[in-house]
Structure formats: C-alpha cells, structure tokens
Amino acid sequence: QSVLTQPPSVSGAPGQRVTISCTGSSSNIGAGFDVHWYQQLPGTAPKLLIYGNYNRPSGVPDRFSGSKSGTSASLAITGLQAEDEADYYCQSYDISLSGGVFGGGTKLTVL
Amino acid sequence: EVQLVESGGGLVQPGRSLRLSCAASGFTFDDFAMHWVRQAPGKGLEWVSGISWNSVSIAYADSVKGRFTISRDNAKNSLYLQMNSLRAEDMALYYCARSNRPVYPDSYMDVWGKGTTVTVSS
Numbered sequence: 001q002s003v004l005t006q007p008p009s010v011s012g013a014p015g016q017r018v019t020i021s022c023t024g025s026s027s028n029i030g031a032g033f034d035v036h037w038y039q040q041l042p043g044t045a046p047k048l049l050i051y052g053n054y055n056r057p058s059g060v061p062d063r064f065s066g067s068k069s070g071t072s073a074s075l076a077i078t079g080l081q082a083e084d085e086a087d088y089y090c091q092s093y094d095i096s097l098s099g100g101v102f103g104g105g106t107k108l109t110v111l
Numbered sequence: 112e113v114q115l116v117e118s119g120g121g122l123v124q125p126g127r128s129l130r131l132s133c134a135a136s137g138f139t140f141d142d143f144a145m146h147w148v149r150q151a152p153g154k155g156l157e158w159v160s161g162i163s164w165n166s167v168s169i170a171y172a173d174s175v176k177g178r179f180t181i182s183r184d185n186a187k188n189s190l191y192l193q194m195n196s197l198r199a200e201d202m203a204l205y206y207c208a209r210s211n212r213p214v215y216p217d218s219y220m221d222v223w224g225k226g227t228t229v230t231v232s233s
Contacts, residue, residue, distance in 0.1 A: 002155065036219035038156070045206060045223040046148075046156060057221070089156050093217040099170045100146065100158035100215070 003028060004090050004103035011109040012080045020075045020106045022090035028101055030071035033093040037066055037075045040087040040105075049088070050075060077108070085110045113137035113222050115207045120227030123197055131227055133190040133207030138222075141165075141185040144210035146220055147192050149203035149229075159205070160192065161215030168214055175201075194229070202231045 005023040012018040022035060029035055037050035048057050050066035053073065063084075065076045073092075077084055090103040119131040133145070147159040160171045160181040169181055180193040190207055205227050208220035 033217050034219070038220075040156075045225050046220075047223070048219060048221050051211065051219045051221070087155075091156075091158075091219065097173065098216075099172055100148075100161060100218075102148075102156045102158060105155035 002104040003094055003097070003101040004092060006088075006090060006103035006106045008104070009107045009109065011111055012077075013111045014080055014082065016080050017076065017078045018080060018108065019077075020088050020090075020108070022073045022075070022103050024071050024073075024092060024101075026071065027096040028071075028092045028094040029068065029073060031095050033095070035066065035068050035073035036091045037064075038089045038091065040089065042086070046089065080110055082110050084108060113209075115209065115222055115224035117205060117207045117224045117227035120205065120229045122230045122232065124233050125198060125231055127197055128193070128195045129197060129229060131192040131194065131205055131207075131229070133192075133224060135188045135190065135207075135209070138209075140183075140188040142213060144168075144213055144215040144218060145181075145183060145190045146208045146210060146215065147181060147190075148206045148208055148220070148223075149201075150206070150226075151200075151203040154203075157203075161210070161218075162190070163215055164213040168216075170215065197229075197231045199231050202229060204228050 038046040053068040209222040
C-alpha cells in the first residue's frame, strides 16, 4: 500500500485529454510539500516529467501539466500521443516518515 | 554528459550481504544530495534511502531501516548502498538518482541511472 494513492490505470484515444490523480495526506502533500511526476517508458529508467507541482523540465512538451490542491495533485496530458503510453508516478516528501514517498504508479494506455 | 552508473548487483542468498555502487560523472557531485530508489519486478517505485551532500543527513525507508546503510565518497564521486540481511522482498532493480538540492528532504530526482539488479534467492 503506497503512501500516495494513484489509479492503477487510465486510458484515452489519441488527441484526447487524460488526468492522473495523486492523493496524499496531511503528512505529505497536505503539509505543503511539493509533488513531482515521473514518466517511465517500458524497460527504461524513470524520467522527471513535472517538478514543484507544475514546472516542466526543459524538453518536456507543454502537453504535460501538473497541479496541486489540498492533499491531492494531478497530472494532465492533452493531445494524447502513442508515445505517451507509459507508467506515471507521483512523488513527494512525508514528514512522518522522514523520507520520500511515491505513488503506486498509473499505467497509461493510448487506445 | 551528466551520468549515473550503478554496479554491484547480482544473485545473493537470503540473509547475505551486497554492496551497490553508483558512479557519478558530468556534474559536481558534492553539490547534490543523492537517493536510492528500487523497483521490484512488475511493481512500482519505492524510495529506499537519501543522503545529503555532506553525509550529515541520512534517511531510510522503514522497510530497510537497520539493514541498509547509505554512504558517499565525494572525492570519488561515488554513492554506495550496503545491504545486509537481505530478504526475498529486497529483490528489485536498484536505481541511483540525483536530488535537485544539496539536501534530500522535499526534493525531486532529476537524474537517474539505468539501475542494477539484485536477486535474492537460495
């Protein structure tokens, strides 16, 4: 059971918009700690996708966006493309655990 | 080129020890905190441990506390993970990752290695 809760899977057709939620608690997201998102393509290492709740590293398309409110955060992907098919993970810091925490991951399928 | 290369993984019997290494290059190693993150076969990411730039601040996941020890040698641009009393549930791909800050709390991982595989089996 992960400290941050994500839906196991989401899907969408090419060109559509999908969102992935990440729900935490008052000891992590709700405590004001930032949420970060990673994309893991099949057979590869994770790649930073969004940092500090809504910031995109250089090279990440603006089709990817992040938001945070209360004890939750969301990753939105617009204009879905086949190459977006991957696992997505949210990550934050938990003050009670004194360490980093990940969501369980969400598998995105492009139909 | 900024790069992290893990090594030291392998097959080990339950209860035995293994030491992982991570060689960093292309950046000033002692400007950044570092993390170990693992991924069991077919499972999600699990944060294992983090260490600040000067080794003063260190933290572990509850699942490895008391068995694993993280360390770094800034002179050698290297990060280590000493894993003792290994269990079947420790079997995973272990990634070394760079923090965006000198200290690990409330940080993200902006550079990842390709990982090294640890198999725990008799």
